[in-house]
Amino acid sequence: MASTLRNCTLVIALCSAAIFPGSGPVRADHATVRNYRPFTTELYTKDKKLARIALRRFIGKGKEYYLAVNPDTLESELAPVGKYLFLKRSLGEMREEHGNRAYFKALAFSERNSRNLQNAGITHISGHGAAVYLTADLCPTRRPLDRALFMRIMNEYGNYHKPVPVALSITGRWMEKHSADLRWLIDLEKNKIISIVWINHTYTHLYKKNLPLSKNFLLNKTAGIDEEILHNEIAMIESGLIPSVFFRFPGLISNREAFLKITGLGLIPVGSDAWLGKNQWPKQGSIILVHANNQELVGMKRLAGLINAKQKAIAAGEWMLRDIRAGIVEYMKMY
Missing domain, CATH: 3.20.20.370 (Glycoside hydrolase/deacetylase)
Known part of the structure; x- marks a missing residue:
């Protein structure tokens, strides 16, 4: 992964709501969801540690979100775009790169x-x-x-x-x-x-x-x-x-x-x-x-x-x- 990070650029995803208070999962309660689609990307903390795997992207209440999973705990999150750094990858690429994480092991199993x-x-x-x-x-x-x-x-x-x-x-x-x-x-x-x-x-x-x-x-x-x-x-x-x-x-x-x-x-x-x-x-x-x-x-x-x-x-x-x-x-x- 270290070599991957050296060869790829991590970008902060920008949107109209790039700063969100708190660190817990966000619920888009009773929001009208638009532009919902499969979208896979790696999500990183500011210190470049893999935090989540995004599987979907959508707009809810005028803000963009990922539906993402913690690859070590299998807990899901609706993460506002901008909360994490991202590296766009296909699911296949991520399965090959991170096959030792619980989420990818479970998929394969x-x-x-x-x-x-x-x-x-x-x-x-x-x-x-x-x-x-x-x-x-x-x-x-x-x-x-x-x-x-x-x-x-x-x-x-x-x-x-x-x-x-x-x-x-x-x-x-x-x-x-x-x-x-x-x-x-x-x-x-x-x-x-x-x-x-x-x-x-x-x-x-x-x-x-x-x-x-x-x-x-x-x-x-x-x-x-x-x-x-x-x-x-x-x-x-x-x-x-x-x-x-x-x-x-x-x-x-x-x-x-x-x-x-x-x-x-x-x-x-x-x-x-x-x-x-x-x-x-x-x-x-x-x-x-x-x-x-x-x-x-x-x-x-x-x-x-x-x-x-x-x-x-x-x-x-x-x-x-x-x-x-x-x-x-x-x-x-x-x-």
Whole structure:
């Protein structure tokens, strides 16, 4: 990297809002997002240390932002253009240059499991014996969120550890119909009851009942993968969310071509080895999948029963829910 910096010029990105107070992530709450596009560049601190990898660029509230990821922690940020120095690079160039950083390791690791029709990507996270990783899908539905059951689960675990880490795979169609439920979830996070990683689950979650899996969901010939991904990210940002670098295929259905389009957009696909609604029970390191959209209540009820049964182990630190980002960062140290 030292030689790269000697041979390339780092430029301060200038815009009408080049100076921003504070150093934390910026939320573009309810901003109308314009000119949203893939845009990859390395972002550096003033002392020329790599700080973030930008994946998108857009205009919100009249200011320019990057959607960027910390390559060591996998945390996402909406970074105002001008906050960091930048060096324009393609994603491929950055993967080659920084392949030892957790983010790029995770991209490459997910691609090892990219040929399966069902459940491709990262499905299990080794490295921390007591941990499992809770993911909950919010697929399109007319049904409201079952807040009582959701809170029962969060409170049972939250009696011992708060905030409760959960990764929510969200769709644009769900956000359209459930703005009050979305705001309720955001308020839970603001009150430190839960800690949410927002996973892109496409905008429409396209599904045709009579089509075979090999031609369904994102494999449907009418599906536009770029549009599904970017449209959903726009909807997330306009709803006050910060999209993570994770992606979940609708129905957990994909093929190699679709998979590489997702990683080509800088997203890390995650599946599950413990879909509770299908009677798959978690073990150490499992990525649990439930549907929090009131469409598969059996999974949520099994989760509630599981947490209740694990009370002593939770209290003793022998069974825990963990942030999926921290788990993958630790897991990548093994590779």
